[in-house]
Amino acid sequence: MDYTKKIVRYSNYWYNDGLRKAQIRDLTGAILSLRRSLQFNKGNIAARNLLGLVYYGRGEVAEALVEWIISKNMRPRDNIANEYIQRVQDASRQLDVMNQAIKKYNQCLVLCAQGGEDMAVLQLRKVISAHPSFVKAYQLLALLYLKKEQYAKAKPLLRTAAKLDTTNEMTLRYQHELSLHKGSRPRREEKKKEKKKKTTIEYKLGNDTIIQPAYHMVKSLAGKFTLMNIVVGGLIGAAIVWYLVVPTVNEAKANRTNKQIIEYSEQINAMDAQISAMTRTLDNYRAADADSEAAAQTAASTSDSYENLMAASEQYNSGSYTSDAIADTLLNINRDVLGASGQAAYDELAGEVFSAACDTKYEAGIEALNVANYDSAIDNLSKVVRMKESYDDGGALLNLGLAYLRNGDNGNAAAYLKKVTEQFPDTEYAQEAANNLNTISQNADSDKSKDSKE
């Protein structure tokens, strides 16, 4: 037989075993069998779904959802896990209650580790009432009662845990522990009877059996030492108050304080949840606001671009505008937001106009640079660069960089000069750009050293 068939057969064998155990609510045994089935074949969907169901039966809803989600990912259609997940999602309120109960249970584990068993008992009672199928909570509460020797309270909890999961080793061990303490009770009663017997003396006088109270020194001397009895009685009374009444009062106070602490912590948790929900809502509003603002800006940009395209087209068709003026209109257009036909119209107009416009603007820019009118030079040359970055084999970039440099804007100057050295190496323009870049870096270094001295 092919080994894959054998593996599938073994997987199915353990699935059937798990199913039999689940049917008699032997959930621990079922989990072991189903896990083994999945070790043979992780794609055994029926085994995985049943494993989820078994976890759900023990009140471990998150573990159940994990198995169902994996099952759903493995087989998205014709899978009962979809229905299980849907049902859990539909009962979202109940899921939330169970999840809160699980969180409280986890908190109780921490409390127990820190010695806060009284508070843990109170919390676990709430956990069980909110999530009555949560086996682990019953077991932990039973353990706490066993520790406090409150066996009568532990007993029904263990019985319920055993009903939910019949062969859970922990439940069975605790029940065994409970049974040991039950057995010790009759022995105590026997001892009490023996004590009672010792308080009487039996003897025979002829055929009659005479039962006489045992002789007590205290009783015999009671009449003589009445005052001493009163003093002893007073002392005993004080001791009873000190050892029995005061601790009870203190315990009641501690319980009240514990309850208050629990209530406060629950209130804090609720407020935290409210704050986080409100923060999330606020973030959503902010995100939505930012999105709508961006969409509005894009729409405005698109509208402006089309208007400018139409204006440029009219200017060109009228024949009464210079290439320079039409280019200015075209430069106000964001080509990327146009549709395919819009982009084609833009490219056609640009092809007709930009070449002549570059000549005019470059000439105007150089003239402005020579007469130290740097703002005008920057305006004209930057338009030339936008229309054709390689104009005059880097001349436009170089002169724009020089205009920025002489205008005191070293950042922009360096950016454009660097482009000249990168795009047109081994040219005169590149050499001039490199010289000016050196000057900029030297000036920056001297400025830094001045600042550090100051």
Next chain:
Amino acid sequence: MLDFDEELKKFKPSLDVEDIEDAVYQEDLFDVTDLLKQVMSQQTN
């Protein structure tokens, strides 16, 4: 007789709903078929 502290150590925190996503990714999905494939690939190498 039960040792309370030892018993307490056997109780592990239960998974809550917020941790499901991580648990799904951490689930061990290695089965016998994967093991056989691994062994066979090692033999061929």
